[in-house]
Amino acid sequence: MSLAVQFSDYGTTDVLRVVDVPPPDPGPGEVRLAVRAAGVNPVDWKILSGSMRQVMPLRFPAGLGSDVAGVVDRVGEGVTAFGVGDEVLGASVTPSYAQSALATPSALVARPASVPWEVAGTLAGPGITAWETLNKLEVARGETLLVHAAAGGVGTFAVQIAVARGARVIGTASEANHARLRSFGVEPVTYGPGLVERVRALSPTGVDAVLDASGRGEIPDSIELAGGPERVLSLVAFDAADTGIQIHMTEPGAGGADALGHILALIDEGRLSVPIHRAYPLDEAATALEVSRSGHLGGKLVLLPA
Known part of the structure; x- marks a missing residue:
């Protein structure tokens, strides 16, 4: 079992619960990640509130987040780009406010050792x-x-x-x-x-x-x-x-490895910095979302589920 942030109806952060769920099994062309960091974005609290339901309807119980960084711990059929133990970052196809998440290799890149987990988890979206x-x-x-x-x-x-x-x-x-x-x-x-x-x-x-x-x-x-x-x-x-x-709308979990490669190159060259405002444990996801909603932050917000 693993922990995940879920909610069963639209609303405020009061509807969020941290629950114990079976880790998802990767299907063909997917990998499963042990999540080390998950970015918190303004779209997340908009999804939670229901203001995005016309363009992004949910099936309950639902979760939040798609920005992710973690370690591959299971590989689905046909995947050759990554193996168990690889450290990656990108976008997930299942909610990333969780200890386990699924992703497709086309939405992932290898995490450089020079990029901290809390930064890696905020890059994709x-x-x-x-x-x-x-x-x-x-x-x-x-x-x-x-x-x-x-x-x-x-x-x-x-x-x-x-x-x-x-x-x-x-x-x-x-x-x-x-x-x-x-x-x-x-x-x-x-x-x-x-x-x-x-x-x-x-x-x-x-x-x-x-x-x-x-x-x-x-x-x-x-x-x-x-x-x-x-x-x-x-x-x-x-x-x-x-x-x-x-x-413009970006589909969560979609490809983007090429863009991420360019972004990592700019970080490596010192031409792009990603300030982190604060990191939170998974059970403080509600607090992170409230801070995100308040706006005017000095950097990115990130959850550290592990």
């Missing part, structure tokens, strides 16, 4: 999303990118990757996070009324592309600054799809 969205926006060297929620989970990855690609990055964030953004090579601005004017003070002709990870109503300003909706992409403003902007 925000890292792959940042990589894919910058590709969709075709952000190129010499262009100016505006990132909303630049100090958030996806934003922290996106701004550093864009800077590494040679783009100029302007990022919206609370003032408490401005110094950290500057350390990444980002030009920070505050949220709220007057955003267009603040951005134009830095870039009078506007920006080439916008990545919205905030959902605070910045889409009209973003379209104005980008000169149209074509290169404005949101991860959260689903209600703005009729404006012509791009909407």
